[in-house]
Amino acid sequence: xxxxxxxxxxxxxxxxxxxxxxxxxxxxxxxxxxxxxxxxxxxxxxxxxxxxxxxxxxxxxxxxxxxxxxxxxxxxxxxxxxxxxxxxxxxxxxxxxxxxxxxxxxxxxxxxxxxxxxxxxxxxxxxxxxxxxxxxxxxxxxxxxxxxxxxxxxxxxxxxxxxxxxxxxxxxxxxxxxxxxxxxxxxxxxxxxxxxxxxxxxxxxxxxxxxxxxxxxxxxxxxxxxxxxxxxxxxxxxxxxxxxxxxxxxxxxxxxxxxxxxxxxxxxxxxxxxxxxxxxxxxxxxxxxxxxxxxxxxxxxxxxxxxxxxxxxxxxxxxxxxxxxxxxxxxxxxxxxxxxxxx
Amino acid sequence: xxxxxxxxxxxxxxxxxxxxxxxxxxxxxxxxxxxxxxxxxxxxxxxxxxxxxxxxxxxxxxxxxxxxxxxxxxxxxxxxxxxxxxxxxxxxxxxxxxxxxxxxxxxxxxxxxxxxxxxxxxxxxxxxxxxxxxxxxxxxxxxxxxxxxxxxxxxxxxxxxxxxxxxxxxxxxxxxxxxxxxxxxxxxxxxxxxxxxxxxxxxxxxxxxxxxxxxxxxxxxxxxxxxxxxxxxxxxxxxxxxxxxxxxxxxxxxxxxxxxxxxxxxxxxxxxxxxxxxxxxxxxxxxxxxxxxxxxxxxxxxxxxxxxxxxxxxxxxxxxxxxxxxx
Ligand SMILES: Cc1ncc(C[n+]2csc(CCOP(=O)(O)OP(=O)(O)O)c2C)c(N)n1
Ligand SMILES: [Mg+2]
Numbered sequence: 001x002x003x004x005x006x007x008x009x010x011x012x013x014x015x016x017x018x019x020x021x022x023x024x025x026x027x028x029x030x031x032x033x034x035x036x037x038x039x040x041x042x043x044x045x046x047x048x049x050x051x052x053x054x055x056x057x058x059x060x061x062x063x064x065x066x067x068x069x070x071x072x073x074x075x076x077x078x079x080x081x082x083x084x085x086x087x088x089x090x091x092x093x094x095x096x097x098x099x100x101x102x103x104x105x106x107x108x109x110x111x112x113x114x115x116x117x118x119x120x121x122x123x124x125x126x127x128x129x130x131x132x133x134x135x136x137x138x139x140x141x142x143x144x145x146x147x148x149x150x151x152x153x154x155x156x157x158x159x160x161x162x163x164x165x166x167x168x169x170x171x172x173x174x175x176x177x178x179x180x181x182x183x184x185x186x187x188x189x190x191x192x193x194x195x196x197x198x199x200x201x202x203x204x205x206x207x208x209x210x211x212x213x214x215x216x217x218x219x220x221x222x223x224x225x226x227x228x229x230x231x232x233x234x235x236x237x238x239x240x241x242x243x244x245x246x247x248x249x250x251x252x253x254x255x256x257x258x259x260x261x262x263x264x265x266x267x268x269x270x271x272x273x274x275x276x277x278x279x280x281x282x283x284x285x286x287x288x289x290x291x292x293x294x295x296x297x298x299x300x301x302x303x304x305x306x307x308x309x310x311x312x313x314x315x316x317x318x319x320x321x322x323x324x325x326x327x328x329x330x331x332x333x334x335x336x337x338x339x340x341x342x343x
Numbered sequence: 344x345x346x347x348x349x350x351x352x353x354x355x356x357x358x359x360x361x362x363x364x365x366x367x368x369x370x371x372x373x374x375x376x377x378x379x380x381x382x383x384x385x386x387x388x389x390x391x392x393x394x395x396x397x398x399x400x401x402x403x404x405x406x407x408x409x410x411x412x413x414x415x416x417x418x419x420x421x422x423x424x425x426x427x428x429x430x431x432x433x434x435x436x437x438x439x440x441x442x443x444x445x446x447x448x449x450x451x452x453x454x455x456x457x458x459x460x461x462x463x464x465x466x467x468x469x470x471x472x473x474x475x476x477x478x479x480x481x482x483x484x485x486x487x488x489x490x491x492x493x494x495x496x497x498x499x500x501x502x503x504x505x506x507x508x509x510x511x512x513x514x515x516x517x518x519x520x521x522x523x524x525x526x527x528x529x530x531x532x533x534x535x536x537x538x539x540x541x542x543x544x545x546x547x548x549x550x551x552x553x554x555x556x557x558x559x560x561x562x563x564x565x566x567x568x569x570x571x572x573x574x575x576x577x578x579x580x581x582x583x584x585x586x587x588x589x590x591x592x593x594x595x596x597x598x599x600x601x602x603x604x605x606x607x608x609x610x611x612x613x614x615x616x617x618x619x620x621x622x623x624x625x626x627x628x629x630x631x632x633x634x635x636x637x638x639x640x641x642x643x644x645x646x647x648x649x650x651x652x653x654x655x656x657x658x659x660x661x662x663x664x665x666x667x668x669x670x
Contacts (some may be wrong), residue, residue: 007609008500014416023605064388067393070521071423073418076412076582105449106448106449106451107447107449107451108449108450110446110447110448110449111447111448115447117451117452118451119448119449119451119452120451124452124538125447125448125451125452127439127440127443127447129435129439129440132408132435132436132439132440134425135404135405135408135409135410135412135440136408136411136412136415136436136440137411137412138405138408138409138412139408139410139411139412139415139420140412140415140416142409142412142413143412143413143414143416143417143418144416144547145394146394146395146413146418147416147418165432166404166405166435166436169400169402169404169405169408170404170405170408170409170577172400172402172405173399173400173402173409180665190643201515206398225480225602252630284533287619310403329450329482330445330446330448330449330450331445331446331485331488332485332509333445333507333508334455335507335509335536338484338538338582
């Protein structure tokens with residue numbers, strides 16, 4: 001859940017954050033992980049159509065920057081940012097409704113299981129064309145600047161997305177106009193089956209920022225405290241009119257590109273090595289040590305989330321699909337109804 | 344009343360809408376300091392400031408995509424694509440994002456945006472400054488496609504587009520910019536989207552066209568009139584959604600129809616109009632639905648005789664009309 005940035009006299013722990021903030025981040029990490037694992041399972045059980053893009057292993061890179069944003073700030077996520085959607089405040093009920101595509105689906109069953117969005121909560125529904133949300137998100141930031149608003153945009157994408165021409169055009173424009181946007185690159189080392197070394201010759205993807213005239217930084221994307229702090233500073237700069245930042249978060253997806261991908265192009269040692277860097281385990285260890293979290297508290301948090309998930313699934317599975325005629329709706333404003341042929 | 348050129352009508356519409364609604368802003372290449380390569384945005388940066396008249400880098404993807412994003416959070420962008428020949432990179436954004444935004448979000452996000460596109464041949468522009476390319480957008484549900492042919496419509500339709508709540512691709516034929524002049528009312532007016540206009544009534548055949556080709560069709564109709572052939576001339580004005588009723592009613596009356604478009608024949612706008620006439624009013628037809636189009640070649644070639652050869656003109660249109668009458 002988003003909270004205000006201003007905290008009363010933060011007592012800072014080893015991570016540089018207050019225990020409260022770290023617990024808030026941790027709660028969102030756990031919620032994201034549990035939802036994600038459950039959605040994978042439901043897919044394998046054939047309980048919904050399409051496919052599912054798991055972000056397990058990468059949660060810190062999406063939860064970290066999003067936590068603490070204002071409601072009026074906008075996030076522009078791609079396909080692997082369930083953590084950002086949940087942290088910006090989309091209730092699990094809506095996440096599951098999106099995946100199930102039944103009549104309670106926020107997009108009325110139109111788009112894709114992983115395209116969670118909410119205008120009210122400032123989450124742009126992702127679309128499948130990689131990096132498009134960076135371009136559109138930059139446009140939102142341009143509008144905020146024209147409107148002289150104090151809001152920022154977080155643009156998310158994978159390292160693969162940085163190879164697209166439109167992504168370059170957007171960042172170039174954002175640099176010229178010092179737009180209030182922070183770009184978060186989730187570098188999980190793979191774009192489907194293509195390794196990051198085949199995506200670009202630059203050493204770090206954050207080096208690309210040099211070409212646009214704003215700062216770029218590469219950080220450990222599995223350290224949620226570090227991600228939150230780094231993004232927080234960039235967000236403050238953006239709010240103060242100091243322009244964009246490109247933050248490359250090094251991370252790793254534990255599973256396939258989507259649930260239908262066995263991901264046999266990766267070495268087992270690489271996977272094992274990254275699983276040891278589990279972002280949740282790291283935050284948890286710190287919180288247990290400081291006493292902010294106890295095993296008992298953790299169990300009740302898990303039970304609470306578990307119940308929320310169960311309820312969301314129950315609601316979705318009793319829902320009908322929308323009527324097929326819904327296909328005709330939301331093409332244009334009411335001024336231009338779509339013609340209906342009869343066969 | 345004063346004589347206003349086609350391009351002045353566009354400038355006036357932009358200025359008046361920017362005055363009327365502070366959400367309206369412009370973005371495009373050379374539109375600010377320079378006032379546009381054809382001067383459509385002349386004086387607007389001085390008047391409204393560089394926040395609302397943005398000189399963009401050469402970034403057609405961003406001009407379109409950034410405008411979509413701005414439209415999503417309460418702005419009314421009017422991006423300019425300097426030449427239709429360079430709109431192709433924007434299509435990723437216009438087709439994949441703009442046209443689908445309302446649909447793919449269950450109506451949550453909308454895209455009130457008007458993309459001005461300078462297009463068309465008969466100006467010696469060569470292969471890459473003469474293209475029209477309206478058919479790419481015509482075939483995309485979710486977009487509104489407009490191509491005016493008179494200053495009055497240019498102004499009134501541009502205002503309707505800007506005031507509306509849908510993504511509009513608004514084509515401006517550059518051959519008309521300074522050629523066509525008209526007296527325009529002083530007071531505010533709009534022209535409704537989706538309505539064609541009967542420019543000349545007739546009883547023997549219907550000629551349907553738009554943009555520059557409307558003027559060529561009118562020239563042909565005047566020549567035909569002298570030969571005793573009475574042509575009804577319809578200017579489509581809006582291509583998507585097109586005015587089915589007006590075209591069908593006219594075809595029912597005349598029983599013969601000639602469809603004229605500047606771009607290549609295959610898969611063009613008139614292919615759709617033709618198929619629909621055949622589906623809906625077949626019983627009324629006394630002759631095959633016939634098209635006069637640009638050549639089925641990649642674009643309008645540069646050398647003047649070839650450009651002339653490519654384009655439909657009054658003679659070609661009149662010639663085809665005679666054949667339709669003889670059938
Ligand atoms: C423009 C475009 N090209 C190709 C695809 C197919 N595709 C979907 S995701 C993906 C890989 C994306 O890699 P990256 O940006 O690194 O994100 P990740 O999946 O690793 O999170 C590809 C090739 C697409 N959706 N859009
Ligand atoms: Mg990747």
